[in-house]
Amino acid sequence: MIRINLLPEQFRPVKKSILPYFLAMVVFVLGLLSIVFFYLSLHQKSIQLVTQKSNLQKEYDSPTELKNEDGEFITLSGVVNEYRKLDKKKQDLEKRVAVIQEILSDRIIWSENLFLLANLTPENVWYDRIRVTWQTFREKVIKIDQKTGKPVIDPKTKEPQFEQKSVKKPILEITGYVISGEQGERQISPLIENTTDPEKASYFVKQFTLLRPKIEDTEFNGFSVRKFTLEYLIEAKPGVKND
The missing domain is CATH 3.30.160 (Double Stranded RNA Binding Domain)
Structure with missing residues (x-):
C-alpha cells in the first residue's frame, strides 16, 4: 500500500542534528574553565603580592x-x-x-639714603610719608620678534626697529609740609635744590632723579603750611652698585 503525506513541506517534521548542541556545550565548558583559571591566577598573584609586601615591611622595620x-x-x-x-x-x-x-x-642702601635725606632737609620741613611706588612710562625700545626672540631689522636701513612700550618703574615718593622759615617764607625750593645738586648730594643724585613736584597751600591744625609731594625716579638697578 502506498502512503502519501499530504502535509505541506514547511509543516513536515525535520530530523535535527545534535552537533550544534554539543558544540555549544563544549564552548560553555571551556569558557567556564577559563574563568576559573583566570580567577585562580589572580588569587595566586594577590597572595604573592601580600607576601612580598609583608617581607618588605619586615625589612623596612x-x-x-x-x-x-x-x-x-x-x-x-x-x-x-x-x-x-x-x-x-x-x-x-x-x-x-x-x-x-x-x-x-638690591644695592640701594635705604638706611644710608634716608640718613642723607635727613641731612639735606631744611629745618622748616617735615615729612608725612615716604614710600616706594610704581608708575608706568612709555618708552622707545627695540622691537623683538616673538618667534625668534631677536630684534626686528628694518629691510631698508638694516637697523633695528623701535616701538613704544609701557614700562613700570619704581618711584620714591616723599610727601610732607613746609612751614614759614626765618624769613617768613614757605619755600620747598631749598629741599629740591639739595636733592638735585650733584655737588651737594652726588650719591643721592646718582640714584634718584626728580620727576615733578606737586605743591599746594593748605592748613595744618590752624597753621598755614605748604604741602608738597616729590617723586624721584629710582635709577639704581638691582645688582649695580653706585660708587
Whole structure:
C-alpha cells in the first residue's frame, strides 16, 4: 500500500542534528574553565603580592647597620624619616639663601639714603610719608620678534626697529609740609635744590632723579603750611652698585 503525506513541506517534521548542541556545550565548558583559571591566577598573584609586601615591611622595620647618636641601630624606616627631615631643612635653607641673595642684589642702601635725606632737609620741613611706588612710562625700545626672540631689522636701513612700550618703574615718593622759615617764607625750593645738586648730594643724585613736584597751600591744625609731594625716579638697578 502506498502512503502519501499530504502535509505541506514547511509543516513536515525535520530530523535535527545534535552537533550544534554539543558544540555549544563544549564552548560553555571551556569558557567556564577559563574563568576559573583566570580567577585562580589572580588569587595566586594577590597572595604573592601580600607576601612580598609583608617581607618588605619586615625589612623596612628591621634594624640596619647604621647607628644613631645614642649608639642604637636605626631601622630603614628611621633612615627614610631622617632623610625627609634633612631634605626639608635643606629646602628651608635654600629658600632663606634665595631671600638673602634677593636682598643683597638690591644695592640701594635705604638706611644710608634716608640718613642723607635727613641731612639735606631744611629745618622748616617735615615729612608725612615716604614710600616706594610704581608708575608706568612709555618708552622707545627695540622691537623683538616673538618667534625668534631677536630684534626686528628694518629691510631698508638694516637697523633695528623701535616701538613704544609701557614700562613700570619704581618711584620714591616723599610727601610732607613746609612751614614759614626765618624769613617768613614757605619755600620747598631749598629741599629740591639739595636733592638735585650733584655737588651737594652726588650719591643721592646718582640714584634718584626728580620727576615733578606737586605743591599746594593748605592748613595744618590752624597753621598755614605748604604741602608738597616729590617723586624721584629710582635709577639704581638691582645688582649695580653706585660708587
